[in-house]
Amino acid sequence: MDEFTLIEQFFAGRVTNRDDVRVGIGDDAAVTRCDGNFELVIATDTICEGTHFPPGTPPDALGHRCLAVNLSDLAAMAAEPLWCTLALSLPEAEPDWLRSFATGFFALAERYGIALIGGDTVRGPLSMTVTVHGQVKPGAAVCRDGARLGDLIYVTGVPGLAAAGLQWLEEPGGAGESDTDRVRRFWFPEPRVSEGRALGDLVTAMIDVSDGLMDDVSRLLKASGLVARMELADLPLDVIGTDNALALALRGGDDYELCFCIPPDRVPALERLATGWPCPVTRIGTTQRGEEVAWFIDGKPCDTAGESFRHFPECP
Numbered sequence: 001m002d003e004f005t006l007i008e009q010f011f012a013g014r015v016t017n018r019d020d021v022r023v024g025i026g027d028d029a030a031v032t033r034c035d036g037n038f039e040l041v042i043a044t045d046t047i048c049e050g051t052h053f054p055p056g057t058p059p060d061a062l063g064h065r066c067l068a069v070n071l072s073d074l075a076a077m078a079a080e081p082l083w084c085t086l087a088l089s090l091p092e093a094e095p096d097w098l099r100s101f102a103t104g105f106f107a108l109a110e111r112y113g114i115a116l117i118g119g120d121t122v123r124g125p126l127s128m129t130v131t132v133h134g135q136v137k138p139g140a141a142v143c144r145d146g147a148r149l150g151d152l153i154y155v156t157g158v159p160g161l162a163a164a165g166l167q168w169l170e171e172p173g174g175a176g177e178s179d180t181d182r183v184r185r186f187w188f189p190e191p192r193v194s195e196g197r198a199l200g201d202l203v204t205a206m207i208d209v210s211d212g213l214m215d216d217v218s219r220l221l222k223a224s225g226l227v228a229r230m231e232l233a234d235l236p237l238d239v240i241g242t243d244n245a246l247a248l249a250l251r252g253g254d255d256y257e258l259c260f261c262i263p264p265d266r267v268p269a270l271e272r273l274a275t276g277w278p279c280p281v282t283r284i285g286t287t288q289r290g291e292e293v294a295w296f297i298d299g300k301p302c303d304t305a306g307e308s309f310r311h312f313p314e315c316p
Helices: 003-010 059-076 095-112 161-169 181-187 193-199 213-224 245-251 264-274
Strands: 021-023 039-048 080-090 115-123 127-136 152-156 205-209 227-231 257-262 281-288 294-297
Touching: 003 095, 003 115, 039 059, 059 080, 059 095, 059 127, 059 181, 059 193, 059 205, 059 257, 080 095, 095 115, 152 264, 161 181, 161 245, 193 257, 193 264, 205 213, 213 227, 213 245, 213 257, 213 281, 257 264
Parallel strands: 080 115, 227 294
Antiparallel strands: 039 127, 080 127, 152 257, 152 281, 205 257, 227 281
16 A cells, blocks of 8 residues: 555544644645643654664554653653654554554554544554653753752652563563553553643652663753662562562563652652552652762662663663
8 A cells, every 4th residue: 555545544543632743744745733831742762673772672562652651751751642743764654553453553543632642654674753742831841950859759550560571571572462461551652641640730850760770860860960769669569470580670662651750748748649540659769969879678779780772782
């Protein structure tokens, strides 16, 4: 099938209706209406076969995943999703594959009311690039550089669970497994959009955990000019179900959870807020001054040796 038939059949007819989209898929460009009382928040991510997901990943999982990893960036800024674009590179335009991919993509888009307003399709290696647009009230975006001395550090969900799913899929015979929590967590990451928006008025700094706790906590603290004492004893590592659960939590990546800093006097409000959330929220550290982040579990230094994922590991 040609490009225009592909777009018309699988994407143009499944647009989430929004009053702020004047022109969507089908013209040279999209036209949207911006509310002058808000600021735009924009993020882009690409996922590629062999780099971000293994060959044979179900197409509905890829449709969900390529949007979810971008929605997670909006969540970390406490933004409301508005619109997105999708650039899809395919070796072949196979209808059943496209139908399943679109099902996964739009199921998540409809949950968060985000409209697909354009993009591109091209023959090439399997990859997806999504750009998302969100909005926040002026000055309300939560950035990484706002943490204060003495803030408490929390994380949502179970860091390491998605990496355990990928580890399982890469084992002999693992590619056929689809009914474990850890595999589904890798295939279908859950962006914490509602939680991120709810945290906007409470937290001082926030980041989405996509590259493992060690790297992302360090990025968050570096932006704020602080370090921290990290204590991971309360992380639900038993849920991961592997002998290397701590290593996966520290360096595994692909979690798309939220890590955030909050002043101690706001913790009661956080606890009330998180009562109805579908994920745990765990205190993992306290900001402080110093030279480097210190990692402990049950009061003993963590083994933090090992390498996190790098797109270009040969670069300094």
